[in-house]
Amino acid sequence: MKVILVNGSPHANGCTYTALRVIEEVLQQNGIETEIFQTGNQPLAGCIGCNACLKNGKCFRDDCVNVFVEKAKMADGFVFGTPVHYASASGSITSFLDRAFYGKGSVFQGKPGASVVSCRRGGASAAFDQMNKYFTINSMPIVSSTYWNQVHGNTPDEVMQDKEGILTMENLANNMAWMLKCIEAGRKAGIEFPKQDLSVKTNFIR
Numbered sequence: 001m002k003v004i005l006v007n008g009s010p011h012a013n014g015c016t017y018t019a020l021r022v023i024e025e026v027l028q029q030n031g032i033e034t035e036i037f038q039t040g041n042q043p044l045a046g047c048i049g050c051n052a053c054l055k056n057g058k059c060f061r062d063d064c065v066n067v068f069v070e071k072a073k074m075a076d077g078f079v080f081g082t083p084v085h086y087a088s089a090s091g092s093i094t095s096f097l098d099r100a101f102y103g104k105g106s107v108f109q110g111k112p113g114a115s116v117v118s119c120r121r122g123g124a125s126a127a128f129d130q131m132n133k134y135f136t137i138n139s140m141p142i143v144s145s146t147y148w149n150q151v152h153g154n155t156p157d158e159v160m161q162d163k164e165g166i167l168t169m170e171n172l173a174n175n176m177a178w179m180l181k182c183i184e185a186g187r188k189a190g191i192e193f194p195k196q197d198l199s200v201k202t203n204f205i206r
Contacts (some may be wrong), residue, residue, distance in 0.1 A: 001076045001115025001180045002033040006068070008082040010041040015118040016081040018156040019169050023079055023116070026173030032077075032114045032180065034122040037068055039096050046095040047102050065099045072100070072107050077143070077180050079172075080131060087123030089130050094098045099132050105138050110193035114143040114172055117150045118159065124150040139196060143179055147170035 009016040115131030151165035
């Protein structure tokens, strides 16, 4: 079993990474393979709804999004991390997720997902809510913890001083490992992910 942890911060070793590393260590202690995937510090374009990915299987922009989607096909669970920018997820992770999820539901459906937010002081709950919407539109079980998945601090050292935040990350990792093992046990017992019916689409323009 493998979990990919995505760092949506432009800082490869900053506060968001620190939270993800805590999760990664506990996952590994549970026998789960991990990989931290960096979105990087280069500009990431948002989705333009051109449907090229539906026709060709990948986005026409040749960047880290396509690399991630290929890796995601072989992953069993995901943790997406972001710093808080103006009470929202970072522009980088938002563009990344818009494009990664658009038209690629089969890659993520039925696989547990969790979001983690890092902030200096405020805006964590709003960013956390924004991130979770990617999971709930795509039939992904959400992995929770003993508090909302957030850490506070302006530096990695300060994040490590957020004792409740660190404990929340550790509990999240244990819950992720437990859910993955339950899904695996169910699969071995013949319980498969339910077929998704997408035959009805409506709008409200008459």
